[in-house]
Amino acid sequence: MTLAHRRQKQPELVRKELLDVTLQILVDEGPHAVTLDAVSKRAGVTKGGLQHHFRSKQALLDALCDQLFVGFHQRYELALLAEPDGPGRHARAYVRLSFDSGNDHEQVRTQRAIALLALTWPPCRERWSAVVTAAIAADGVDEDLANRLLLCRLAADGFWYSQMLDSYPIGNKRKAALLDALLDLC
Structure with a gap:
Protein backbone atom coordinates (compact mmCIF):
# COMPACT_ATOMS: atom_id res chain seq x y z
CA MET A 1 0.00 0.00 0.00
CA THR A 2 1.30 3.46 -0.88
CA LEU A 3 1.50 6.39 1.47
CA ALA A 4 -0.25 8.71 -1.00
CA HIS A 5 -3.41 8.71 1.09
CA ARG A 6 -1.37 10.05 4.04
CA ARG A 7 0.28 12.81 2.05
CA GLN A 8 -1.03 16.29 2.85
CA LYS A 9 -3.36 17.43 0.07
CA GLN A 10 -2.70 20.83 -1.46
CA PRO A 11 -5.46 21.27 -4.03
CA GLU A 12 -4.86 25.01 -4.59
CA LEU A 13 -1.16 24.40 -5.20
CA VAL A 14 -1.93 21.60 -7.67
CA ARG A 15 -4.55 23.74 -9.42
CA LYS A 16 -2.08 26.63 -9.72
CA GLU A 17 0.59 24.30 -11.14
CA LEU A 18 -1.88 22.91 -13.69
CA LEU A 19 -2.77 26.42 -14.84
CA ASP A 20 0.90 27.45 -14.98
CA VAL A 21 1.68 24.41 -17.13
CA THR A 22 -1.30 25.15 -19.38
CA LEU A 23 -0.07 28.73 -19.85
CA GLN A 24 3.43 27.48 -20.64
CA ILE A 25 2.21 24.98 -23.25
CA LEU A 26 -0.15 27.53 -24.79
CA VAL A 27 2.54 30.19 -25.19
CA ASP A 28 5.45 27.91 -26.10
CA GLU A 29 3.71 25.43 -28.39
CA GLY A 30 0.37 26.97 -29.38
CA PRO A 31 -3.28 26.27 -28.61
CA HIS A 32 -3.30 22.97 -30.51
CA ALA A 33 -0.73 21.55 -28.07
CA VAL A 34 -2.92 22.16 -25.00
CA THR A 35 -4.41 18.75 -24.30
CA LEU A 36 -5.34 17.11 -21.02
CA ASP A 37 -2.66 14.48 -21.65
CA ALA A 38 0.05 17.08 -22.33
CA VAL A 39 -0.87 19.14 -19.25
CA SER A 40 -1.06 16.14 -16.93
CA LYS A 41 2.28 14.76 -18.14
CA ARG A 42 4.09 18.09 -17.90
CA ALA A 43 2.60 18.80 -14.44
CA GLY A 44 3.43 15.32 -13.19
CA VAL A 45 -0.12 14.40 -12.24
CA THR A 46 -2.38 11.69 -13.53
CA LYS A 47 -5.02 12.56 -16.07
CA GLY A 48 -7.58 11.64 -13.40
CA GLY A 49 -5.88 14.05 -11.00
CA LEU A 50 -6.10 16.78 -13.62
CA GLN A 51 -9.76 16.00 -14.26
CA HIS A 52 -10.44 16.21 -10.54
CA HIS A 53 -9.64 19.93 -10.85
CA PHE A 54 -10.75 20.52 -14.45
CA ARG A 55 -13.31 18.11 -15.92
CA SER A 56 -12.47 18.99 -19.51
CA LYS A 57 -10.16 21.00 -21.73
CA GLN A 58 -12.87 23.66 -21.88
CA ALA A 59 -12.94 23.90 -18.09
CA LEU A 60 -9.14 24.14 -18.03
CA LEU A 61 -9.04 26.92 -20.63
CA ASP A 62 -11.94 28.74 -18.96
CA ALA A 63 -10.03 28.69 -15.67
CA LEU A 64 -6.88 29.96 -17.38
CA CYS A 65 -8.90 32.71 -19.01
CA ASP A 66 -10.34 33.60 -15.57
CA GLN A 67 -6.85 33.78 -14.09
CA LEU A 68 -5.56 35.98 -16.91
CA PHE A 69 -8.52 38.35 -16.67
CA VAL A 70 -8.18 38.67 -12.90
CA GLY A 71 -4.56 39.71 -13.40
CA PHE A 72 -5.52 42.17 -16.13
CA HIS A 73 -8.27 43.73 -13.99
CA GLN A 74 -5.94 44.09 -11.01
CA ARG A 75 -3.33 45.86 -13.12
CA TYR A 76 -5.98 48.02 -14.81
CA GLU A 77 -7.45 49.10 -11.46
CA LEU A 78 -3.98 50.10 -10.25
CA ALA A 79 -3.37 52.07 -13.44
CA LEU A 80 -6.78 53.72 -13.08
CA LEU A 81 -6.04 54.79 -9.51
CA ALA A 82 -2.91 56.59 -10.73
CA GLU A 83 -4.90 58.70 -13.21
CA PRO A 84 -6.58 61.97 -12.22
CA ASP A 85 -10.35 62.17 -12.58
CA GLY A 86 -11.75 63.69 -15.71
CA PRO A 87 -12.20 62.95 -19.39
CA GLY A 88 -9.85 60.35 -20.81
CA ARG A 89 -8.98 58.81 -17.43
CA HIS A 90 -9.93 55.27 -18.45
CA ALA A 91 -8.25 55.53 -21.83
CA ARG A 92 -5.04 56.88 -20.26
CA ALA A 93 -4.99 53.96 -17.79
CA TYR A 94 -5.48 51.51 -20.65
CA VAL A 95 -2.75 53.13 -22.73
CA ARG A 96 -0.31 53.08 -19.80
CA LEU A 97 -1.14 49.45 -19.12
CA SER A 98 -0.47 48.56 -22.74
CA PHE A 99 2.95 50.24 -22.59
CA ASP A 100 3.97 49.09 -19.09
CA SER A 101 4.61 45.44 -19.75
CA GLY A 102 6.95 45.51 -22.74
CA ASN A 103 10.11 44.78 -20.69
CA ASP A 104 8.60 42.27 -18.25
CA HIS A 105 9.12 38.74 -19.63
CA GLU A 106 6.34 37.20 -17.54
CA GLN A 107 3.92 39.96 -18.50
CA VAL A 108 4.71 39.43 -22.19
CA ARG A 109 3.97 35.71 -21.72
CA THR A 110 0.66 36.65 -20.15
CA GLN A 111 -0.09 38.99 -23.07
CA ARG A 112 0.66 36.22 -25.52
CA ALA A 113 -1.63 33.84 -23.65
CA ILE A 114 -4.48 36.36 -23.64
CA ALA A 115 -4.01 37.01 -27.35
CA LEU A 116 -3.84 33.30 -28.23
CA LEU A 117 -6.93 32.54 -26.18
CA ALA A 118 -8.82 35.52 -27.59
CA LEU A 119 -7.96 34.41 -31.12
CA THR A 120 -8.75 30.72 -30.68
CA TRP A 121 -11.16 30.35 -27.76
CA PRO A 122 -14.59 31.95 -28.39
CA PRO A 123 -15.54 32.29 -24.68
CA CYS A 124 -12.33 34.24 -24.06
CA ARG A 125 -12.92 36.42 -27.11
CA GLU A 126 -16.43 37.20 -25.84
CA ARG A 127 -15.08 38.14 -22.42
CA TRP A 128 -12.40 40.38 -23.92
CA SER A 129 -15.05 42.05 -26.07
CA ALA A 130 -17.17 42.72 -22.96
CA VAL A 131 -14.15 44.21 -21.16
CA VAL A 132 -13.36 46.50 -24.08
CA LEU A 145 -13.65 62.80 -27.56
CA ALA A 146 -14.85 59.20 -27.65
CA ASN A 147 -13.48 58.78 -31.18
CA ARG A 148 -10.11 60.26 -30.21
CA LEU A 149 -9.91 58.02 -27.13
CA LEU A 150 -10.84 54.96 -29.17
CA LEU A 151 -8.09 55.84 -31.62
CA CYS A 152 -5.64 56.02 -28.69
CA ARG A 153 -6.83 52.62 -27.44
CA LEU A 154 -6.40 51.12 -30.90
CA ALA A 155 -2.88 52.56 -31.14
CA ALA A 156 -2.11 51.14 -27.67
CA ASP A 157 -3.41 47.74 -28.80
CA GLY A 158 -1.14 47.92 -31.84
CA PHE A 159 1.82 48.74 -29.61
CA TRP A 160 0.84 45.90 -27.25
CA TYR A 161 0.71 43.41 -30.12
CA SER A 162 3.97 44.65 -31.63
CA GLN A 163 5.75 44.20 -28.28
CA MET A 164 4.17 40.80 -27.74
CA LEU A 165 5.26 39.65 -31.20
CA ASP A 166 8.62 41.44 -31.17
CA SER A 167 7.59 43.09 -34.45
CA TYR A 168 9.34 46.43 -34.06
CA PRO A 169 12.57 47.09 -32.21
CA ILE A 170 11.57 50.11 -30.12
CA GLY A 171 14.08 51.46 -27.63
CA ASN A 172 13.05 52.85 -24.26
CA LYS A 173 13.49 56.48 -25.34
CA ARG A 174 11.20 56.05 -28.34
CA LYS A 175 8.74 54.00 -26.31
CA ALA A 176 8.50 56.84 -23.77
CA ALA A 177 7.98 59.39 -26.57
CA LEU A 178 5.22 57.27 -28.13
CA LEU A 179 3.53 56.87 -24.76
CA ASP A 180 3.68 60.61 -24.11
CA ALA A 181 2.20 61.33 -27.55
CA LEU A 182 -0.73 58.97 -26.94
CA LEU A 183 -1.33 60.30 -23.44
CA ASP A 184 -1.40 63.85 -24.83
CA LEU A 185 -4.13 62.75 -27.24
CA CYS A 186 -6.11 61.30 -24.33
Whole structure:
Protein backbone atom coordinates (compact mmCIF):
# COMPACT_ATOMS: atom_id res chain seq x y z
CA MET A 1 0.00 0.00 0.00
CA THR A 2 1.30 3.46 -0.88
CA LEU A 3 1.50 6.39 1.47
CA ALA A 4 -0.25 8.71 -1.00
CA HIS A 5 -3.41 8.71 1.09
CA ARG A 6 -1.37 10.05 4.04
CA ARG A 7 0.28 12.81 2.05
CA GLN A 8 -1.03 16.29 2.85
CA LYS A 9 -3.36 17.43 0.07
CA GLN A 10 -2.70 20.83 -1.46
CA PRO A 11 -5.46 21.27 -4.03
CA GLU A 12 -4.86 25.01 -4.59
CA LEU A 13 -1.16 24.40 -5.20
CA VAL A 14 -1.93 21.60 -7.67
CA ARG A 15 -4.55 23.74 -9.42
CA LYS A 16 -2.08 26.63 -9.72
CA GLU A 17 0.59 24.30 -11.14
CA LEU A 18 -1.88 22.91 -13.69
CA LEU A 19 -2.77 26.42 -14.84
CA ASP A 20 0.90 27.45 -14.98
CA VAL A 21 1.68 24.41 -17.13
CA THR A 22 -1.30 25.15 -19.38
CA LEU A 23 -0.07 28.73 -19.85
CA GLN A 24 3.43 27.48 -20.64
CA ILE A 25 2.21 24.98 -23.25
CA LEU A 26 -0.15 27.53 -24.79
CA VAL A 27 2.54 30.19 -25.19
CA ASP A 28 5.45 27.91 -26.10
CA GLU A 29 3.71 25.43 -28.39
CA GLY A 30 0.37 26.97 -29.38
CA PRO A 31 -3.28 26.27 -28.61
CA HIS A 32 -3.30 22.97 -30.51
CA ALA A 33 -0.73 21.55 -28.07
CA VAL A 34 -2.92 22.16 -25.00
CA THR A 35 -4.41 18.75 -24.30
CA LEU A 36 -5.34 17.11 -21.02
CA ASP A 37 -2.66 14.48 -21.65
CA ALA A 38 0.05 17.08 -22.33
CA VAL A 39 -0.87 19.14 -19.25
CA SER A 40 -1.06 16.14 -16.93
CA LYS A 41 2.28 14.76 -18.14
CA ARG A 42 4.09 18.09 -17.90
CA ALA A 43 2.60 18.80 -14.44
CA GLY A 44 3.43 15.32 -13.19
CA VAL A 45 -0.12 14.40 -12.24
CA THR A 46 -2.38 11.69 -13.53
CA LYS A 47 -5.02 12.56 -16.07
CA GLY A 48 -7.58 11.64 -13.40
CA GLY A 49 -5.88 14.05 -11.00
CA LEU A 50 -6.10 16.78 -13.62
CA GLN A 51 -9.76 16.00 -14.26
CA HIS A 52 -10.44 16.21 -10.54
CA HIS A 53 -9.64 19.93 -10.85
CA PHE A 54 -10.75 20.52 -14.45
CA ARG A 55 -13.31 18.11 -15.92
CA SER A 56 -12.47 18.99 -19.51
CA LYS A 57 -10.16 21.00 -21.73
CA GLN A 58 -12.87 23.66 -21.88
CA ALA A 59 -12.94 23.90 -18.09
CA LEU A 60 -9.14 24.14 -18.03
CA LEU A 61 -9.04 26.92 -20.63
CA ASP A 62 -11.94 28.74 -18.96
CA ALA A 63 -10.03 28.69 -15.67
CA LEU A 64 -6.88 29.96 -17.38
CA CYS A 65 -8.90 32.71 -19.01
CA ASP A 66 -10.34 33.60 -15.57
CA GLN A 67 -6.85 33.78 -14.09
CA LEU A 68 -5.56 35.98 -16.91
CA PHE A 69 -8.52 38.35 -16.67
CA VAL A 70 -8.18 38.67 -12.90
CA GLY A 71 -4.56 39.71 -13.40
CA PHE A 72 -5.52 42.17 -16.13
CA HIS A 73 -8.27 43.73 -13.99
CA GLN A 74 -5.94 44.09 -11.01
CA ARG A 75 -3.33 45.86 -13.12
CA TYR A 76 -5.98 48.02 -14.81
CA GLU A 77 -7.45 49.10 -11.46
CA LEU A 78 -3.98 50.10 -10.25
CA ALA A 79 -3.37 52.07 -13.44
CA LEU A 80 -6.78 53.72 -13.08
CA LEU A 81 -6.04 54.79 -9.51
CA ALA A 82 -2.91 56.59 -10.73
CA GLU A 83 -4.90 58.70 -13.21
CA PRO A 84 -6.58 61.97 -12.22
CA ASP A 85 -10.35 62.17 -12.58
CA GLY A 86 -11.75 63.69 -15.71
CA PRO A 87 -12.20 62.95 -19.39
CA GLY A 88 -9.85 60.35 -20.81
CA ARG A 89 -8.98 58.81 -17.43
CA HIS A 90 -9.93 55.27 -18.45
CA ALA A 91 -8.25 55.53 -21.83
CA ARG A 92 -5.04 56.88 -20.26
CA ALA A 93 -4.99 53.96 -17.79
CA TYR A 94 -5.48 51.51 -20.65
CA VAL A 95 -2.75 53.13 -22.73
CA ARG A 96 -0.31 53.08 -19.80
CA LEU A 97 -1.14 49.45 -19.12
CA SER A 98 -0.47 48.56 -22.74
CA PHE A 99 2.95 50.24 -22.59
CA ASP A 100 3.97 49.09 -19.09
CA SER A 101 4.61 45.44 -19.75
CA GLY A 102 6.95 45.51 -22.74
CA ASN A 103 10.11 44.78 -20.69
CA ASP A 104 8.60 42.27 -18.25
CA HIS A 105 9.12 38.74 -19.63
CA GLU A 106 6.34 37.20 -17.54
CA GLN A 107 3.92 39.96 -18.50
CA VAL A 108 4.71 39.43 -22.19
CA ARG A 109 3.97 35.71 -21.72
CA THR A 110 0.66 36.65 -20.15
CA GLN A 111 -0.09 38.99 -23.07
CA ARG A 112 0.66 36.22 -25.52
CA ALA A 113 -1.63 33.84 -23.65
CA ILE A 114 -4.48 36.36 -23.64
CA ALA A 115 -4.01 37.01 -27.35
CA LEU A 116 -3.84 33.30 -28.23
CA LEU A 117 -6.93 32.54 -26.18
CA ALA A 118 -8.82 35.52 -27.59
CA LEU A 119 -7.96 34.41 -31.12
CA THR A 120 -8.75 30.72 -30.68
CA TRP A 121 -11.16 30.35 -27.76
CA PRO A 122 -14.59 31.95 -28.39
CA PRO A 123 -15.54 32.29 -24.68
CA CYS A 124 -12.33 34.24 -24.06
CA ARG A 125 -12.92 36.42 -27.11
CA GLU A 126 -16.43 37.20 -25.84
CA ARG A 127 -15.08 38.14 -22.42
CA TRP A 128 -12.40 40.38 -23.92
CA SER A 129 -15.05 42.05 -26.07
CA ALA A 130 -17.17 42.72 -22.96
CA VAL A 131 -14.15 44.21 -21.16
CA VAL A 132 -13.36 46.50 -24.08
CA THR A 133 -17.01 47.52 -24.53
CA ALA A 134 -17.27 48.48 -20.85
CA ALA A 135 -13.99 50.39 -21.03
CA ILE A 136 -15.11 52.35 -24.07
CA ALA A 137 -18.40 53.23 -22.34
CA ALA A 138 -16.35 54.77 -19.50
CA ASP A 139 -14.87 57.24 -21.99
CA GLY A 140 -18.11 59.23 -22.10
CA VAL A 141 -20.66 60.23 -24.70
CA ASP A 142 -18.99 63.20 -26.40
CA GLU A 143 -18.54 61.75 -29.89
CA ASP A 144 -15.36 63.64 -30.85
CA LEU A 145 -13.65 62.80 -27.56
CA ALA A 146 -14.85 59.20 -27.65
CA ASN A 147 -13.48 58.78 -31.18
CA ARG A 148 -10.11 60.26 -30.21
CA LEU A 149 -9.91 58.02 -27.13
CA LEU A 150 -10.84 54.96 -29.17
CA LEU A 151 -8.09 55.84 -31.62
CA CYS A 152 -5.64 56.02 -28.69
CA ARG A 153 -6.83 52.62 -27.44
CA LEU A 154 -6.40 51.12 -30.90
CA ALA A 155 -2.88 52.56 -31.14
CA ALA A 156 -2.11 51.14 -27.67
CA ASP A 157 -3.41 47.74 -28.80
CA GLY A 158 -1.14 47.92 -31.84
CA PHE A 159 1.82 48.74 -29.61
CA TRP A 160 0.84 45.90 -27.25
CA TYR A 161 0.71 43.41 -30.12
CA SER A 162 3.97 44.65 -31.63
CA GLN A 163 5.75 44.20 -28.28
CA MET A 164 4.17 40.80 -27.74
CA LEU A 165 5.26 39.65 -31.20
CA ASP A 166 8.62 41.44 -31.17
CA SER A 167 7.59 43.09 -34.45
CA TYR A 168 9.34 46.43 -34.06
CA PRO A 169 12.57 47.09 -32.21
CA ILE A 170 11.57 50.11 -30.12
CA GLY A 171 14.08 51.46 -27.63
CA ASN A 172 13.05 52.85 -24.26
CA LYS A 173 13.49 56.48 -25.34
CA ARG A 174 11.20 56.05 -28.34
CA LYS A 175 8.74 54.00 -26.31
CA ALA A 176 8.50 56.84 -23.77
CA ALA A 177 7.98 59.39 -26.57
CA LEU A 178 5.22 57.27 -28.13
CA LEU A 179 3.53 56.87 -24.76
CA ASP A 180 3.68 60.61 -24.11
CA ALA A 181 2.20 61.33 -27.55
CA LEU A 182 -0.73 58.97 -26.94
CA LEU A 183 -1.33 60.30 -23.44
CA ASP A 184 -1.40 63.85 -24.83
CA LEU A 185 -4.13 62.75 -27.24
CA CYS A 186 -6.11 61.30 -24.33
